[in-house]
Amino acid sequence: MQEILEEEKKAEKELVVAVAQAEAVAQAKQRAQDKLKEEKRAKEAEAAAKAKAAAKAEQAAQAEKRAQDKLEEERKAKEERIRAAAEARAKAEREARRKLEEIGTSIVAPTFRNPVVETQVEPVNSNAVKPPQPPPKTKSKDSSGKANEPQTGELHGKSKAFSFGIELEFMIPVVHQRNRDGKDIDEVLLPDMNIIPPRPEEDVRKFRDNERAYVRRWVEQKFRDTLLDLGVAVIDKDEKVVNLDPKAEHVSDDQAFWGWDIGDDMSVRHTRAVFAAYKSSRIQWVSLELRSPAYWATPASLGEIRRVVGGLSRRRKLRFITAETAGMHVHVGRGGSEFDLGELKRLAGLCYAAGPLLSQLHPLSRHGNEFSLSNRLYSHAAFGLTMDQSVDIRGSFRMIGLNTPRLGPPTAESRQRPADTPLFQRFIERGGLPRESRKPYFVRQQLKTFSYRNVNFEPDAEDEPRGIVEAINEMWRAPGPIDLVDMCQDSNNRYYAYNFARYARKDATADRDSSSSSSSSSSSSSDGAMEARTVEFRQAAATLDADSVIAWIRIVVNLSCVAVYSRPDEFSRLVHVCAKAEAEPAWYDAFDLLVDIAMPRTAQDIQTQMLSQPRINPWANLPAGAVDRPNQV
Structure with a gap:
């Protein structure tokens, strides 16, 4: 009996041990499963992190690519704008050249009914010559309805080409x-x-x-x-x-x-x-x-x-x-380019004709000044020199063509002289501005330079200057820029009110024959080849008044635009008006000229300065009795 009890106890112990072992195995198995689950979750988390990082990297790459694409698009757009602007400028220049060529052709083959040169303007009828009328001016309005000043400040519409x-x-x-x-x-x-x-x-x-x-x-x-x-x-x-x-x-x-x-x-x-x-x-x-x-x-x-x-x-x-x-x-x-011969002739002709009027705007100290000589009074053309008498600077022979441009008589109807416009009210009477006259000293100095430069020409110091129209027609016979400069001033002297001397160098003769062009190329390096081809307006008095400086810049730029871009009949009419004004000072003056080149506000401002600041302004010194209605200023 005792043995049976011991065996039962032993069996019971073995059962407990077996149960304990089974539980241990189950726990170990559970731990293994948990570990596997943790490892799986860790791998999943790692994979998710990698996926997220990859997504972020992809987003960053896409953002960078978009930024690069945007920069590339902006660069291409900028290049396209630059190219379009260059093409537009080139097209505008070609169009301007084409129009100028048409104008030049119409001048060479005169369209005037009577192409014979007028050597004198007959002052018979004060209504015989009509000064060109300025185009109607339009004014913008602000929110209050008041008219504003033109944004260009009376600059010519084509001034950007200068x-x-x-x-x-x-x-x-x-x-x-x-x-x-x-x-x-x-x-x-x-x-x-x-x-x-x-x-x-x-x-x-x-x-x-x-x-x-x-x-x-x-x-x-x-x-x-x-x-x-x-x-x-x-x-x-x-x-x-x-x-x-x-x-x-x-x-x-x-x-x-x-x-x-x-x-x-x-x-x-x-x-x-x-x-x-x-x-x-x-x-x-x-x-x-x-x-x-x-x-x-x-x-x-x-x-x-x-x-x-x-x-x-x-x-x-x-x-x-x-x-x-x-x-x-x-x-x-003209920026990086230069005036061609046709443009240069028109500009020289207009400066020669309008010079006496523009000198009325300058003080007496600038009249007859040795550093701003009048082209109208002291140039070769004024002394009566002709192209047939003139000798080229290089000493070569020149052929003067028969079909040369000529300035015919005005073709427009005769009208009254311009009345005061709403933008210009006259207080200084016509004929009241000072006029520049010849000084014998400068005449004698100029005559000294003629003997070695020209043949068959002996001017008299007492002679009056040749007529404006006749002189301009003689200028326009010039076959090249050197000859033109020698006529409208003296190519050896740059101290003229309108100085064209930078076109008198030998490298300015592109339209000459091959022999002259070859000689010019050799001199370009030693004669200021980097110097810009410009026309210098020298007569104005120095000033630190900004309004006066701006006004004179506008005047010379607008005058250049009118010379280059006006139609042949308009140009001819303006030259004849200037010639008539020289004969009849009380008929037309500098203010009328400014109004005719669409600068009435500038004319009004200069007139006001003449009257209000006679001691410090850079404009003309008015003689006694010149003012018509000073109380209205």
Whole structure:
């Protein structure tokens, strides 16, 4: 019995052990399954993370690709805009050339009923010649309904095809700091004198020049500092452009020509009376010339000129004085190209005809000035020289064609002279503006230059200038630009009110024969080949009045546009009007000319300045009795 009990206990223990082992196996199996599940979840999480990362990477790649595609599209669009603009400009130039060729053809084969040259305008009937009427002006309106100024500021509609640059001349009085003792310097005559500090020893060792050269360097640097304060690009003393704006539009592709430049001009000097007024010998006068970059003739460019000139008049780092001999020169060109021979003839002819009228706008100090001689009074054409008598600069023979352009009589109906327009109300009577006349001294000087340049020609100093129409017809016989320049001025002298001398170099003769062109190519490198082909308008007086500077730029640009783009009958009519005005000053004057080239507001502004600021404005000095209704100004 005892053995049975022991066996049962043993069996029971074995059963417990077996159950325990079974539970352990089950737990181990469960743990293994849990581990497998965890590993599976980890793998799934890892796979999900990798998928998410891959998705993010794909999104980033797609975003980068979209950005690159957008940049590429923008680049292509920009290139397309540039190409389209270039094509449009080229098309416009081709169209303008085609029209000019048509005009030139119509001039060479005259369409006038009577192509015979008029050598004299008969002043029989004051209504015999009709000045060309300006086109009707349209004005935009703002929200208040008031008329606004034209956005172009009376610039010609085709002025963007022209480029311009200005030169302003000044005198700057300075005195050394050690000499400012208050006794010898007249503080009343020269307030705010420019004080020159003592010359540093370093400057003496570096430059090894005299005191006067140091003063000029000091003044020029002060001038540059003033320009830099205005935020414009300036050519520094090392011939480098500083403060450059790469986004600005310039005529030249060379950045070396994008800045305002400062130089010397020995022609600027005071009169003896001024030197006598400033009694101190310790005052040194420094002459400067400020030269702008070349700009396209647009309202934005005029705004830049206004900003610089107006800024100079407000910022007083230096005291400026515009001497009587100081001038304002405006260069007008065709950008990177040049005027062709037909355009040049028309521009030279209009400047020759309108010059006496435009001189009425300038003060008497600019009349008969040796640095702005009248083309109408002192040129070869004025003295009666003909193309048959003229000898080429190179000494070669020239063939004058029989079928040359001629300026016939006006074909339009005779009408009354222009009445005052709503935009121009006259206060200065016609005939009241000063007229420029010949000075015997300059006549004798010009006659001296003829003997070695021309044959069979002996003018008399007492002779009156040849008629305007006759002289222009003689100019138009010129077979090339050198001959034209020799007629409308003197190709050896650039000091004319309308200076065409840059077209007198031998590399300006592309339309000549092969022998002349070969000789010209050899001289281009030594005769300023990089110099722009421009026509220089030199007669205006120097000024720091921004309105006056802008007005004169507009006048010369519009005059150039009228010369190049007007129809042959319009051009002929305007020349005959100028010729009649010379014979009858009380019939037509400079203000009428400005109205006729669509600049009535400019005419009004200049007239107002003449009447309101006679002592400081750069316009004409009015003689007594010239004003009609001064109380209405």
